[in-house]
Amino acid sequence: MRRNRNVHGLLVLLGFVALLVPTAAMKAQGVPEDVTGSTLSAVTPATLTPGVTVNLCFTAHLVSPDFEYIDRFDVDLPDGWTIGTVAADSVPPANGCYLPPESGVDAGNVVYWQSPEDLPTWCGTWIGGSAGTDFDFCVEVTVPDCAGAPWDLPWNILGDTWGDPPHEVNGTFSSVACGASQAPNIDVAPLSLSSTQAPNTTSSQTLNVGNTGAANLVWGIAEEPAAIPVQPLSRALDRTLAPGDGFAAPASAPVSFAPAIAAAVSTGESVRAVLDDFNRPDGPIGPNWTVHNGACNVVSNAATCTGSGRATFNSATGTGDQAEMDVAVFGTDLDYQALLLNYGAGANNLFIKVQLQDHHTQFDYAACYTGNNNSGASFGLGFFALSSPFTSAHMAVSRVGDDVTISFTNIDGGAQPPQTYVCSGAPPREGTGIGIAGYAGVDRVDNFGGSGGTAVCSNPADVPWLSVSPASGTTAAGASTPVTVTFDSTGLAAGAYGANLCITSNDPDAGPGNGTDLVVVPVSLTVSGPAMHTVTASVGTPAGTIMPPSQTVAHGATATFTLTPDSGYAIDTVGGTCPAGSLAGNVYTTGPITADCEVVANFRQLTYTVTSSVGMPAGTIAPPSQTVAHGATATFTLTPDSGFEIDGVGGTCPAGSLAGNVYTTGAITADCEVVANFRPEAGPGPSVLEIPTLGPAGGALLGLLLAGLGLGALRRRRA
Numbered sequence: 225m226r227r228n229r230n231v232h233g234l235l236v237l238l239g240f241v242a243l244l245v246p247t248a249a250m251k252a253q254g255v256p257e258d259v260t261g262s263t264l265s266a267v268t269p270a271t272l273t274p275g276v277t278v279n280l281c282f283t284a285h286l287v288s289p290d291f292e293y294i295d296r297f298d299v300d301l302p303d304g305w306t307i308g309t310v311a312a313d314s315v316p317p318a319n320g321c322y323l324p325p326e327s328g329v330d331a332g333n334v335v336y337w338q339s340p341e342d343l344p345t346w347c348g349t350w351i352g353g354s355a356g357t358d359f360d361f362c363v364e365v366t367v368p369d370c371a372g373a374p375w376d377l378p379w380n381i382l383g384d385t386w387g388d389p390p391h392e393v394n395g396t397f398s399s400v401a402c403g404a405s406q407a408p409n410i411d412v413a414p415l416s417l418s419s420t421q422a423p424n425t426t427s428s429q430t431l432n433v434g435n436t437g438a439a440n441l442v443w444g445i446a447e448e449p450a451a452i453p454v455q456p457l458s459r460a461l462d463r464t465l466a467p468g469d470g471f472a473a474p475a476s477a478p479v480s481f482a483p484a485i486a487a488a489v490s491t492g493e494s495v496r497a498v499l500d501d502f503n504r505p506d507g508p509i510g511p512n513w514t515v516h517n518g519a520c521n522v523v524s525n526a527a528t529c530t531g532s533g534r535a536t537f538n539s540a541t542g543t544g545d546q547a548e549m550d551v552a553v554f555g556t557d558l559d560y561q562a563l564l565l566n567y568g569a570g571a572n573n574l575f576i577k578v579q580l581q582d583h584h585t586q587f588d589y590a591a592c593y594t595g596n597n598n599s600g601a602s603f604g605l606g607f608f609a610l611s612s613p614f615t616s617a618h619m620a621v622s623r624v625g626d627d628v629t630i631s632f633t634n635i636d637g638g639a640q641p642p643q644t645y646v647c648s649g650a651p652p653r654e655g656t657g658i659g660i661a662g663y664a665g666v667d668r669v670d671n672f673g674g675s676g677g678t679a680v681c682s683n684p685a686d687v688p689w690l691s692v693s694p695a696s697g698t699t700a701a702g703a704s705t706p707v708t709v710t711f712d713s714t715g716l717a718a719g720a721y722g723a724n725l726c727i728t729s730n731d732p733d734a735g736p737g738n739g740t741d742l743v744v745v746p747v748s749l750t751v752s753g754p755a756m757h758t759v760t761a762s763v764g765t766p767a768g769t770i771m772p773p774s775q776t777v778a779h780g781a782t783a784t785f786t787l788t789p790d791s792g793y794a795i796d797t798v799g800g801t802c803p804a805g806s807l808a809g810n811v812y813t814t815g816p817i818t819a820d821c822e823v824v825a826n827f828r829q830l831t832y833t834v835t836s837s838v839g840m841p842a843g844t845i846a847p848p849s850q851t852v853a854h855g856a857t858a859t860f861t862l863t864p865d866s867g868f869e870i871d872g873v874g875g876t877c878p879a880g881s882l883a884g885n886v887y888t889t890g891a892i893t894a895d896c897e898v899v900a901n902f903r904p905e906a907g908p909g910p911s912v913l914e915i916p917t918l919g920p921a922g923g924a925l926l927g928l929l930l931a932g933l934g935l936g937a938l939r940r941r942r943a
Contacts, residue, residue: 261287264379273403277366287356292386298336300378308364373402409437410731419711420750434704443729444696446684450722451646456606463581465598529662536659544656548620550670561667568655586613592647604647626650681726718753755779764826767793792854796828830854842868842902858889868902875899
């Protein structure tokens, strides 16, 4: 609604409200007298841009030849425009009863400027006179789009009813144009991040999300595990390549697939169309398939192929670069399930499989082959071990150029994180077919599909060692938002780890900067082994050994050495430049090693105390004691008292020798004692009687005498 005031301050209904479209009806034109010549003479800017807020300014040329006051000026803006602040950019000329105009917005987006309600009847805000006066008025507007452009803007100028009518002039300003939409433009820097750090450490780097466009940039960051680096194995380890290699009977329990991937998955992944869910009675795989080797059938709502069977789906469209299926172990000790890509003649198609063998109960290998398992060649990783075995998963394979990405998601029903592998060097495309392959009728696959979910950033998932803050935001035009990217190697083994930061935004198209609505920032983390230090060992004195001569230990670890003294020596101390440690027996353990250092073993010669004493107080032995080295001897001097002599030397020391009055022990190997024994000297011996020598006659006489004595004695005994 519009309103007008007359010279008595009364309000009247003014103008009209109209939708502003190119075909909008023009407001009735009058032939002004009292406000002759008044008009809307200019609008700036002449072009409006959707989504951009500007001050839209009008120049009103006000004419009142009979000096009628101008009470109101209004402009009818299109519905749907957002109206902000309304203001006058110039001041009307002062007069005897001047008051500034009031402004506002009436229904229908009618913007007005008018004289205040409380002016005296003979006053007004504007008076143009015969020559007219220009005044500027502005309103803050935002147009949502270019609908209805170019726009015509109806306007009204109303007098205060002084003098002769008419007291109103109106018209339409043509035209205001619509410019190109202002858009954000994402500019991320740097475009890759990497960190090399020790285990159990964290580090941070800054990723800048810039906006070089003209509108707000709304963005978000998701994480995605990147391809897992693996070491290719010898193809000879693939047991399915050995003719006649048997397998155990399948388990009696039915195959348990993880929950099937839906036909459409959450935002951020490709839409996966299930081409065949195999939900039909048991029997041949069906007319939608062409079987090329062996036989392929439906068993318990899953597909299986006997021998080394292969089958391709007849109605698959596209280049044959993408295929997927659900896989699950069947309970044998040897089983593979494969996807076929680029199938043509069947000799050089891609044959990508997941496999279990060696009596394991989980898939533990995968392979990038061509042809039909053992009929073709290997490429890329060839035959390789999975980073973590599993029993079920959704398997998707996608080829871009000569790189083939194998993606396992929904592993064990989501119990494990996704696994992604890349086989490079794929051969030229043989055809556009896609399909499945199996082994000996013991494989089971389900939910075969033909659209890929293996493109970069199609499988976002949490990366445990990576975090970003903030993970989303709005960046104004011309500004940049720093994002802290944190690498955390806690609990990670030494090695290389990869991931992608997937930055989505409302950037509508390519342009300066580095993306449309997706910017991929590869991230790599190299966890180094702990710092290693060399600890060398040496002997301070050549009286023993320390082993080993040197060893290499991780930073913060300890080193252990064995000390062996030579005979007659003992461990004295352990020194050197390494952090002090502890000695237990003959084993020395350093403190935590933080740099190269040396351990020095010091040995000391063993010594013993040899004491001396006298067995009976009849002499002396000197010295009273002495210290001797292991294996040496001790010498003592024995001095008998007067009238005594050395009798012998005893004690606990090894027996030695007495030379004169000097006693030397045997080799000393322990503390011991030498005891000197003395005895009285011997006196003169008894006299010796001389027996005269008998001559021959005397001898004969002595013999007769002795014989007689003997005969007499005999007779007495007989009697």
